[in-house]
Amino acid sequence: MTTTPNRRNIRVAEAASTLPWRITTLTLMAAAILITGILAASACQGVSASSAWIRFAPPGTTVHAGYLTLANTGPSDVSLTGASSPGYARVEIHHSKVIDGVATMEKIAQISVPSGQTVALKPGGLHLMLIKPTGAQELGTKVPVKLSFSDGSSITVQAEVNKGGKPEKMDHHKHHHGHMHHSG
């Protein structure tokens, strides 16, 4: 019977001696959670881009088309307001439409990506018009394209030069996230 209180005493003493450490650990954990939370929030606030590609265009052409998918997981609506690439003199946002059987293409100022929604830039619709390539296009290479958004943030995606018509690949998705960085 005497052993039980002794053990209890030891436990209490142990607990007492570790109490400051526990508080520190808790504080650190809380801080870590808080930091992670902030980081996560900053990553999710706004838009992410995936499956970026540029059509492998016929030789001699000086305007190319780029496509990607924008997903807004943040709480507020964001718009794509501009793009640039070291591979091209200029990048514009365009919208192709067929109106009454006539193919038209107009330059637009922005593409709105409402909160919680995904907008696909794809052939025959919204696309990036990449003007005056700085070099010859090579199939399979990746071209950095910086996307600027209305909330002041920007993303750089690596757009693969390909022939199109391929379904979205998961490794593509991962790849682009890996190369993506937020700023602003």
Added chain:
Amino acid sequence: MLKMLTTLKRNYSKQTRKPARNQRATSAILTLTLATSMLGGWITGAIASVDAKIHGVPQPLMDFKLQQASGDPFTLQNLKGKWSLILLGYTHCPDVCPFTLQNLAQVDEQLSLRVSPARKPQIVFIGVDPDRDHKIIGQYVKHFGDTIIGATGDWSEVSKAVETLGGFVRFEGRDKDPEGYRVFHSAAIAIIDPQSRLVGAVNPPMAPAETATFLAELIAKHARAAQSKN
């Protein structure tokens, strides 16, 4: 004769743009839909997704004189004795034209499995922006398929071809930007029969397999009609 041709030209220009107003064209679509729906569920389903306008009576085309990238002429003669699918476009078009040409190349591939070589349509891309197209049209079309014919020419002849195909072209911002001006053009693919007559048109975006099935049916139907006449 010339007056008659002009009237004819006006007629099918209207048909292509506003086919709903033309009873013959509408009834042809209905007949075709009925004919194809008898072939079975999956074909009907596939063809329902093809946006095509077929004229009640095929319309003869007027002549035009274009050049192929090889330097060979491309005139009405090149449309005789075989089916043709003609796309109007321009080489500085980064989105719609490459997308349509890529789809057409796939339609061509699919048609090889559905029709005999003699009935397989030739694919023609007419560059409607000759100033920028004439230098690169050859390599432009080759990029999408070795058998695609690229043709352009003097603007007066290009506009004749556009007109007779019931098409439309408009340049925008050419004065301000001589390099980067835009070209609005008919998106439809003209279907020409071996008698070099305009049979109808298919609108993009074209699902390659469904479009090939639709065209194979159309070609077979015309062959049956020609046989029953003899």
